[in-house]
Amino acid sequence: MKNRRLSRFALSLLTGLLVVAGAYQAHAQQGNTKNSSLAENRPEALGFSSERLDQLHAVMQQKVDQKQLAGIVTLLARHGKVIEERTYGKKDIASGAPMTKDTIFRIFSMTKPVTGVAMMILYEEGKWQPSDPISKYIPEFAQLKVFKGVDQGGKILVEDPVHPPTMRDLMTHTAGFTYGVFGNTAVDKMYLNQQVLQSQSLKDMIGKLAKTPLLYQPGTRWVYSVSMDIQGYIVEKFSGQSLPDFIQQRILGPLGMKDSGFFVPKEKRNRFATLYGPDQKGELVVNASEGNAPVTNYSTQPSMPSGGGGMVSTAEDYLRFAQMLLNGGERDGVRILAPATVQLMTSNHLAPSLMTGEFSIGPSIMQPGMGWGYDCAVVSDPLQADEVVGKGTFFWWGAADTWFWVDPINDLVFIGMTQRMYGPGQPYMEQLSRPPVYQALLKPRM
Numbered sequence: 001m002k003n004r005r006l007s008r009f010a011l012s013l014l015t016g017l018l019v020v021a022g023a024y025q026a027h028a029q030q031g032n033t034k035n036s037s038l039a040e041n042r043p044e045a046l047g048f049s050s051e052r053l054d055q056l057h058a059v060m061q062q063k064v065d066q067k068q069l070a071g072i073v074t075l076l077a078r079h080g081k082v083i084e085e086r087t088y089g090k091k092d093i094a095s096g097a098p099m100t101k102d103t104i105f106r107i108f109s110m111t112k113p114v115t116g117v118a119m120m121i122l123y124e125e126g127k128w129q130p131s132d133p134i135s136k137y138i139p140e141f142a143q144l145k146v147f148k149g150v151d152q153g154g155k156i157l158v159e160d161p162v163h164p165p166t167m168r169d170l171m172t173h174t175a176g177f178t179y180g181v182f183g184n185t186a187v188d189k190m191y192l193n194q195q196v197l198q199s200q201s202l203k204d205m206i207g208k209l210a211k212t213p214l215l216y217q218p219g220t221r222w223v224y225s226v227s228m229d230i231q232g233y234i235v236e237k238f239s240g241q242s243l244p245d246f247i248q249q250r251i252l253g254p255l256g257m258k259d260s261g262f263f264v265p266k267e268k269r270n271r272f273a274t275l276y277g278p279d280q281k282g283e284l285v286v287n288a289s290e291g292n293a294p295v296t297n298y299s300t301q302p303s304m305p306s307g308g309g310g311m312v313s314t315a316e317d318y319l320r321f322a323q324m325l326l327n328g329g330e331r332d333g334v335r336i337l338a339p340a341t342v343q344l345m346t347s348n349h350l351a352p353s354l355m356t357g358e359f360s361i362g363p364s365i366m367q368p369g370m371g372w373g374y375d376c377a378v379v380s381d382p383l384q385a386d387e388v389v390g391k392g393t394f395f396w397w398g399a400a401d402t403w404f405w406v407d408p409i410n411d412l413v414f415i416g417m418t419q420r421m422y423g424p425g426q427p428y429m430e431q432l433s434r435p436p437v438y439q440a441l442l443k444p445r446m
Contacts, residue, residue, distance in 0.1 A: 047443030071099035108398030116375025176214025232307025403430035
C-alpha cells in the first residue's frame with residue numbers, strides 16, 4: 001500500500017503494530033478519573049479484574065507517551081453497564097486542551113455499520129432483497145461492464161458481467177467496485193481521475209460509477225470499496241430523504257446520539273478533536289489534507305454525505321449504537337431493528353473461497369474464521385481466526401484510528417476513539433486493545 005492521506009470519503013488503511021507490555025503507571029491528568037456513575041459498576045461486579053485492566057491502560061498510555069497518538073478515549077461495557085470510560089492525552093496538542101469524554105471525533109469507516117442499519121431498516125420495510133440486482137434500484141448500473149485488461153496500446157478492455165451485481169454483493173464488498181485510493185489498477189486510476197470520492201452529490205457519484213467498469217466479476221473477490229456510499233444513495237431513493245436526515249430521524253434521534261452526524265455545529269466546535277497525521281519522520285503534525293483535497297472541517301452539512309465514511313461521533317454516542325445491536329436491535333425501550341434482522345446483518349456472508357487470506361484491508365484479513373456481514377466484519381470462528389473474542393463478534397474501525405467491537409457471547413462492547421490518520425508509526429489500536437481486555441475478563445460466562 002502506498003502512503004497517502006485519505007479524502008473525507010475514503011477510508012483507512014492502518015499500518016504498523018507495536019506490542020507493548022509492562023505495568024500501568026498512573027498519570028495525574030485531567031479527565032482520567034472515574035465519575036460517580038462509573039464507580040457503581042466496579043469491574044469485579046461485571047466479571048473483570050480491576051488489577052488486570054491496568055494492562056489495557058498501560059497500552060493506551062504508552063501510545064500517547066510515545067507521541068504516536070495525541071489522545072484517546074476508551075469505553076468498556078458489559079451486560080449493558082459501563083465498566084469504565086478513560087481518557088488519555090490531548091484533544092489538541094497546540095493549546096494543550098485535554099482529551100475529554102465528550103470529545104467529538106471523525107469516525108470515518110465506523111460510519112459503515114450505521115449505513116448498514118439504515119439499509120436494514122429499509123429491508124424490514126420490504127424495499128429490497130439481497131438477491132435483487134443493484135440495477136433494479138439504480139437503472140444507471142444496468143449496462144455496467146467488467147474490466148478485462150488493457151491492450152498493447154493501453155486501451156482498457158471490458159466484458160459483460162457473468163451476473164449483474166446484486167444487493168448482497170453491494171452489502172459485502174463483492175460487487176466489483178473499488179475505492180481508487182488503495183490500488184494501482186487501471187480502474188483505480190479511473191476513480192482518481194474522475195474524483196469519484198470528491199463528487200458534488202451522491203447522484204453525481206453514481207453517474208461517474210455508471211461509466212466506469214467494475215474491477216472484477218461480481219462475487220469473485222472481496223475489495224474494500226465505495227459500496228456503502230452507493231448504499232447511501234439507495235437510502236435516499238427509497239426514503240425520499242437525504243442520508244443525514246434519514247439517519248438522524250430513524251437512528252441517531254431515537255437512540256439519543258446527540259453528538260453524532262455528518263457535521264459539527266458551531267456550538268460544539270470546541271469539543272471537536274484536532275486531526276493529526278505523520279510527517280516524513282513519522283511525528284504528529286496537524287493533518288493538512290485528506291487525499292487530493294484540503295482537510296474537511298465538517299462545519300456544514302455536506303453536499304455529498306458519505307455513507308462509507310462521513311460521520312462524526314463520540315465514544316458515548318457510539319456505545320448507544322453498538323449496545324442497540326448487541327441487544328438485538330433495541331435500547332432503552334426504543335426498537336430500531338428486529339433481532340432476526342440484526343442477526344442477518346452481523347453474520348458472515350462471504351463464501352469460503354473469499355476467506356483464504358488473499359483479500360484484506362489494513363489489519364483485517366478475510367480468512368478462515370473471519371469474514372464480512374452487511375457493512376461490518378464478523379468473527380465467525382475465533383480459533384480459526386486466531387482471535388480471543390467470542391464467536392460472532394462483529395467490528396470495524398476508521399481512518400483516524402477509531403475502532404469498536406461487539407461480542408455477543410461475552411455480552412461486551414468496546415469503543416476506542418483517537419484522531420490520527422494512518423501512516424508511519426501508526427499503531428493498530430483495535431488489535432492492540434483486544435488482548436488486554438480479554439486477559440482481564442475472568443468470568444466470561446457470567
